[in-house]
Amino acid sequence: MDENNDIIQKIIYNEPMKKHTSFKIGGNADFFVSVKTIEELKQALFYAKQKQISRTIIGNGTNILVSDSGIRGIVIKIDIQKFDLKEENDYIEISVGSGNKMMALATQLKKQEISGFEQLSGIPGTIGGAIYMNAGAYGKEMKDIVISTRCMNMKGEIFELSNEEQKFEYRSSVFNTKEYIILEAKLKLKKGKKEDIELQMNEYLNQRKEKQP
Ligand SMILES: Cc1cc2nc3c(=O)[nH]c(=O)nc-3n(C[C@H](O)[C@H](O)[C@H](O)COP(=O)(O)OP(=O)(O)OC[C@H]3O[C@@H](n4cnc5c(N)ncnc54)[C@H](O)[C@@H]3O)c2cc1C
Known part of the structure; x- marks a missing residue:
């Protein structure tokens, strides 16, 4: 895959993780993206590889505790519906x-x-x-x-x-x-x-x- 322009438009920088966890605490993720399709997920993984940053996968954030220092790299929220x-x-x-x-x-x-x-x-x-x-x-x-x-x-x-x-x-x-x-x-x-x-x-x-x- 060479192109990941679509996903770049969806990526949010310095996203507060308290918006995405049930406990409503925690610092910012460097990068955050919510993916709705397999293609978007592939693009997000490709983006992380290109940038050499770590990936954190989340669902609805009900079982995740984020510290005040936040999350380095990209948080990928899986929103694939079927x-x-x-x-x-x-x-x-x-x-x-x-x-x-x-x-x-x-x-x-x-x-x-x-x-x-x-x-x-x-x-x-x-x-x-x-x-x-x-x-x-x-x-x-x-x-x-x-x-x-x-x-x-x-x-x-x-x-x-x-x-x-x-x-x-x-x-x-x-x-x-x-x-x-x-x-x-x-x-x-x-x-x-x-x-x-x-x-x-x-x-x-x-x-x-x-x-x-
Ligand atoms: C009020 C309350 C009640 C609860 N009751 C119960 C209960 O009765 N029984 C119970 O078992 N749990 C319970 N839980 C815990 C929680 O709801 C479950 O663990 C839930 O399944 C987590 O889903 P999530 O989408 O929020 O995952 P998240 O919290 O977003 O993520 C949890 C873990 O799953 C991984 N993950 C999420 N989605 C994916 C994916 N698509 N692919 C790979 N990895 C993924 C993440 O990387 C992370 O490590 C409760 C929590 C709360 C806050």
């Missing part, structure tokens, strides 16, 4: 972008009467962030529903990892040790009834509210 569903014989396969928010996905699944995501519905952040740390709640973790994940390495090469290859453990995965960027994931869910899904989601959200006032 939602497709495919009915298989005994399950429903959902293809979802790594930038889709967990809570928004839960609402979308409820509308389409797809069950199996209720326990995870109140976890803040993106699908990418949730897969990265194998997020979980109320007895369910991402590892229980991820079929496979499409990723990119720092050279811009794209590949797919099976559930097993993602080495999910309690709040960790292969992504903690390898510099892979999560692009999208296939999830295994099932048909449900809107009323039941809504009831369960409300139950878990109420439990959450009691614990996190």
Whole structure:
């Protein structure tokens, strides 16, 4: 790839990271860019390589603490959105972008009467962030529903990892040790009834509210 002019227009200099983290603290990132497509992500990685600066990947910033001194190099926020569903014989396969928010996905699944995501519905952040740390709640973790994940390495090469290859453990995965960027994931869910899904989601959200006032 020779051109990265498009991404240069989107790059912000000295961006306060408190604008991009739940804790609302922390200094500035030297460079910051939000990418919505795989092409933009490739361009951002190319930009970092050309400038010889470090890259920090973030999702929705709900599990990131930034110090007052900020972040050197470029922060790349992954905002790649997708939602497709495919009915298989005994399950429903959902293809979802790594930038889709967990809570928004839960609402979308409820509308389409797809069950199996209720326990995870109140976890803040993106699908990418949730897969990265194998997020979980109320007895369910991402590892229980991820079929496979499409990723990119720092050279811009794209590949797919099976559930097993993602080495999910309690709040960790292969992504903690390898510099892979999560692009999208296939999830295994099932048909449900809107009323039941809504009831369960409300139950878990109420439990959450009691614990996190
Ligand atoms: C109020 C509150 C409640 C929470 N409840 C729960 C809970 O019940 N269960 C739970 O497990 N967690 C919980 N969390 C933690 C947090 O919501 C999860 O860790 C969430 O999955 C993080 O997603 P994010 O998009 O915000 O990731 P970020 O905070 O932006 O990033 C977290 C890590 O993931 C990496 N990452 C993000 N996106 C990608 C990507 N596309 N490719 C590669 N790496 C990526 C980042 O590099 C970083 O290391 C809670 C947090 C808060 C603030």
